[in-house]
Amino acid sequence: MLIGVKKEKDTAEGIARRQAMGQSYRAIVRRQFRKNRMAVWSLRLLYLLLFIALTADFIANERPLYCKIDGETHFPIFKQYAVSLGLSSWEARFFQKGWREHDYDKVIWAPIPYSATTIDRRNNNYKAPGSEQDVDSARFRHWLGTDQLGRDVAAGMISGTRIAMLVGVVSMSIAALIGIFFGALAGYFGDDRFQASRIGLVLNILGILASIFYGFTARAYAFSEGTFSVELLKSLGITVAIMALMNLLARALKRIPSLGKPVTLPLDIMVMRLIEVISSIPGLLLVLSIVAVIEHSSIFSVMAIIGLIRWTGIARFIRAELLRIRSLEYIEAAQALGFSEWRIIFRHAIPNALTPVLITIAFGVASAILLEAFLSFLSVGVPPEQVTWGSLLRLARSQASAWWLAVFPGFAIFITVTIFNLLGEGLTDALDPRLRN
């Protein structure tokens, strides 16, 4: 009898708990989001685009997926990864002839049997999608036509999808990292809560100057001679080492009363001024001039620059959220428990502020993709051999009769931008408390 009662109580509690969980902020947002059909469809389309971007090598590739020559079995697309990682190398026969010229016993081609850079000389000079093409069979048709060199537009579209997704993800990740960091600093500490010891402040400023000198100025020659990314890592290592040393020194010297006197830094004002400065710079012009300056610029430098400029919106959102959160009881509780400020910020405050930031990120991805497409449209910064939606669209300008070069890539840009805009709108609505119920 007693046991039965207890059980009943348990289940009642369980239901209550589940109901409470169902009412959690994220669950409400998710439910509200699902009501928006357009946004849900956009999300599904986004999954599709991400799938295409991830499997681009298997969708459009001049190499066969699987082939059998003289009794040997090969998986050239898989092998391509191993070769580019330096783990393997191609057999001599694959150097001697093009992929299509071998006598295969058995072969399975990728759905689009061309890479974005494959030049089909038999079908060069703008072959229209519906026109007569010089191909072996319908399997090798250029379904979306070719450009002047004879590159397959469909394969270019697939590679463009990968680039666009990469631009969106990488540039917004950089922007999110910077934005969340600065926004959290400004919002959590405000103008009154950040205190540093005098000596700490002085040593940190000295440390920054020293790392600029030893990390970058003194290493300018190494930068010009070596690989940029390797040298950058080394320089960052030097910077981290110097800053760590300075902070250790500061910790030791803090004990001296006159040096350890606390100074309050108005972080909020400082960060907001920085944001103001950055957002009054005309972004497009700045990106254009930076990208044009970089020698050997690649798609990654374009992404990095977009990320470095577009973080202000994210920082504003996080700041506003943290200004609210920092006076909530659970933060006070965490402070009372003696957790370090950084732990409270990163483990307790930021996770609760992240959901609204998704809105800015969604819109940010849309504008980053648009910006990259525009840059490749102008052929600024993106290397000429890189096939992107923007670069395909550019080709349409030089050949007005090639309508397929204008229609397909432009439509892809449009759809992608729309998806992210709809996602942003859906999130805005889902997060708006006035629209609930």
Add this chain to the structure above:
Amino acid sequence: MLQYLLKRILIFIPTLLVISLLAFGLSKIAPGDPVELKLRGFGPDQQNLANAERIYRETADFLGLNKPVFYVGLTSAAYPDTLYNILRRDHRENLSKLIAQYGNWKPISDYYQQLLKMNYTLQEVSARQESNTFRSVRSSLQQLFLSHADVRITSLLEEAETQALQDSSLQAALLGPIRELRSSYETIKTEARPDLLYLPDLKWYGLDNQYHNWLTGFLQLDFGISYYDSRPVADKMKDALFWTVLINGIAILLAYMLSIPLGVFSAIWKGSVFDRASTIVLFILYSLPSFWIGTMLLVFFTTPEYGMDWFPSIGLGNLPPEASFWSRFWETASHLGLPVFCLAYGALAFISRQMRGGMLNVIRQDYIRTAWAKGLSSRAVIWKHAFRNSLFPIITMFANIFPAVFAGSVAIEVIFNIPGMGKLTIDAINQRDWPVVYTVLMLSAILTMAGILIADVLYAWADPRVSYSRNKR
């Protein structure tokens, strides 16, 4: 209010300083030598070195490039504070690479002087003799100006020496200088001071530097001279500004005229077929990238020969005879149709979405219900009560319009080849015509900030509840 305005304008200063530093820094990092760019076309002939050097120096003086770059410089102690006196950028960079390896300026400078002397010796010899051996000796010696790696320099010097030995007349003229050059290069290596490279040194160059001169010029509205075609930047911009203001003005006017009624009515009839249809259409318009639509219009509605290159870009200042004016007017209008459309539809979508949102917010308010309850005509309620109060989002958008007009729609101007600000900027960036780029960046930043400020002031003016004087900001 006045205090608030002053405070806001004071904030302009650091922002502008940051932007000017950014633009200036970029121009100094950018590859390419502005003097070479300026001299392109009528470059000095290689036969007369003294003349070539004089022309180079004069051009550098003219462009103000013979001054130190900035007020201060943080370099290592190995670098001399007079490195900027070496005017040729490629030589200067090569020398600083040598310093970065050996850290001793004195012998490096001696070596450089030897190289320059050698160049004159080569010129003298070439007046007397032009053999193949001589040419190869000359080319390996001249490559030394741009070589900094030890292996490369040594092999070039050895090559020059062995080749000079092959020809008796060359041997007499060149062997001595080559040997001297070699020994001075050896001195660099033996007297290396790599320790100096890790000693920071803050150098003060004084006020007479390139940045200061440019900035003071800019503040006196002297925007400098284009590196590319030597025209004053202000002149170039004046021409471009006309077209940009023209097409953007028409587009924005059109967009406002259409979007305000559109936004108002779709808010009033919220949920109706009209509202839903217009919302969807406007959303699509909003997401359509204008450079795609521009390209599509270009591909489908124009011939491949279509372009505006032949179009008079001087403006309408020189008044032609009456008939010609009208024909020119219609021609202009027909050519501006597509670009104006491209600029207008995006603005239209944006403004009417804002207008709808603003109107929706207002319609929910109690005083609108009161107005209806009083029995006012719908016209009075909508236009007198609701519309006026829903104008705030429209006002804030003014902030975006200024810089948009100024920087022009880069995409549209490039696609339709309109010589406006956007195209000017893109061309300047591609040609590394930095004075133009600086000016455009600075002016559009100023306009952005001014736009935001004006929007804030208008906001306070339109809504008495917004007060900046009491607000602690």
